[in-house]
Amino acid sequence: MSSQAPLQQTRSSDRGADPDTRRANALAHLVLNGALVVLFATLFVHAGALPSSMWEPLGSGSFPRLVLAVLIMINLGIMVQEWRHYRSNTAAAPGLVRRWLWRHRLAFGVLALFALYIISVPALGFRLASLFFLVLAQLALGVRRPRSLAIAAVIAVTFSFGLDWLFRDVFIISLPRGPFS
Template sequence: MSSSAPSRQTRSSDRVVVDTDTRRASALAHLLLNGTLLVLFGALFVQAGALPSSAWEPLGAGSFPRLVLAVLMLINLGIMAQEWLHYRGAPSAAAGLVKRWLWRQRLAFGVLALFVLYILGVPMLGFRLASLAFLILVQFALGARRPRSLAIAAVIAVTFSFGLDWLFRDVFIISLPRGPFS
């Protein structure tokens, strides 16, 4: 074992504290995630009611999506009720747990932030340029630093951004957002 490697020895009392902290934090994370999904599914449920009706469907085009979304909302409510019981039953977490968790998840949050910027950038830049920038930045964030890996990242980004645009435009005849430079 090298001197720079962290020690893996823990006391049993330390493991109990971590386990109870993890349980409470996990329950809170599930509550927040399912609450967010509940709001999202509720908004989609309302929007599905505005789908145009069809002469061939007696229930309308929005009936099946609304049924699926209603079931998903019920599932979210059930999970939230179950997790609320776990959350209330677990003792309070140790100080600094959220900050440590956020630090450990920084890469996931960084990629999520880049994805939000990508979604906002597609209408402004068009699919090709927004995808190109997104793919290069994500690969850089994920660790592409050497010239060879940066070159591979650039080839992947160009292939997927311009290649997918060509595939959808010329093969599937589906127009993707063009942007001001297209």
């Protein structure tokens, strides 16, 4: 490498990316880290309401608030760096967002299933909500053959009912029961 060649710092996600997608990657990182800052700030505020104990002079919310403050600072630093990348790259071609969404449809589908799972746990209880989530997630991930379906069913039953039993009878931690439990 000659001493005349300019040094260009690239991220691992940009090495294989064409110039069209570099700006889109930077924008995606900005949006993600911005959402994380909002989430962590909300949790930071709620951590202040944790009940205090007479044995902890700082209170039970001090450590979570410290961790969340560090996470907020890290995400803000990443956002500053990504803003520089965003401004230094040219605009992307039309249709890039649609292609990106299509390429990541499986991840978004699993996230949507997980959101439905979180919403359904209070209504159905841990066992049934977990059973439905695990079966649907495995179907979304491509389980189609009879043997794979049988293995998926065993995994779903084991993790939904087995974890409920483990927490209820071994750890003596009550998970949401639901109307059918």
